[in-house]
Amino acid sequence: MKTKRTLVILAVTALVAALLMLWLRAYYVFLATVVGLLLLGHREVWSLIRYRRLPVMDERVRGNHVKAVRNAGVFFVIAAVLLMLVLSGDLLRNVLAARIVALLFLSVGAAYLFSYLYYDAAEPNLGQKALRCLKVFMITAGIAVAVFIASSILQNAIGGVLGIERRVFLFFAMVICPATVAVGLLGSVVVLCKGLIGNLRNKDEESEANENES
Amino acid sequence: MKTRVREYRAGCGITQEKLAETVGVRRETIIFLEKGKYNPSLRLAHHVARALGVGIEEIFSFDDE
Known part of the structure; x- marks a missing residue:
């Protein structure tokens, strides 16, 4: 993820999708959405918590x-x-x-x-x-x-x-x-x-x- | 590809983290570069060489075979 804005947009979209799944009582899909997003964004979240900045998106990544x-x-x-x-x-x-x-x-x-x-x-x-x-x-x-x-x-x-x-x-x-x-x-x-x-x-x-x- | 990034980095006395920060890549990328497991773009090779104060041909070389 290149910018904080991208991360925020993705996080908000995911939150809305997860809440929608909860409302529809699709608990497995809700769980899969949350776990999947945490897996995909774990580096960004960890870097924000620890270093207060997003990890670099270099050419290899x-x-x-x-x-x-x-x-x-x-x-x-x-x-x-x-x-x-x-x-x-x-x-x-x-x-x-x-x-x-x-x-x-x-x-x-x-x-x-x-x-x-x-x-x-x-x-x-x-x-x-x-x-x-x-x-x-x-x-x-x-x-x-x-x-x-x-x-x-x-x-x-x-x-x-x-x-x-x-x-x-x-x-x-x-x-x-x-x-x-x-x-x-x-x-x-x-x-x-x-x-x-x-x-x-x-x-x-x-x-x-x-x-x-x- | 043969590389002497580790040797020059040690000579300059900078850490992988510091070099990564200077050239704008992740630390893992520097590790792969030092092990010769990643072929950098000309742009990245240039940045690394400049950060270490040497020419590209001094730190990266290719086997003919």
Whole structure:
């Protein structure tokens, strides 16, 4: 956010939207709006509280924002198309299965957003080993999502074309893949949090050193 | 890209925070610059070089390969 005016306009709009959701008794949407806005504006709010000024919007941050918006758009379009494809088949007639798939997509979306928001702050504090771990966890989650999609399509295709049920694909899509995604996402988030904690410590140490110098 | 920002910054005796403030970027951007993980624009490279009192070619260099 470039100026205080932009921040104020966004905050007021968000407040109005949140109050509207409360009035409509859409409590989950209200909660999601508040949490989402706090996540997106946490740097600005923190900087205003601590330093009484907004953080600088430099060329790297601006570039990252552009990439994040573009990639998030692409991700949600692909996710929506695939979800609709899967929902149209026989696989998700079971309510529990639909919940697992919804949770899977929501988790991937949330982790994606989280990594974009915090990767820059966490990365400088992570060693080579931690970065390798993060890469492995993310690749694991990505492969599991790909296998899930392939299994869902194969399950529907084989069922539709040959008229026979292949439980192995169902097992992969409903048990193995969600479990693997959960492990991958959890691992990624833990490594990122480790980097963020390191970042906070470094900032404190540096501000102490600066105070000592002055 | 190879960079000698850290070396010159240490020589000048200024902190990452101070350099970031001088050139108008975030501290994280200076960290990425020092690690050679971010290729700055010509404008930013110029600002950094000027803040450290050296020429651009002295702090940033590219491998031919």
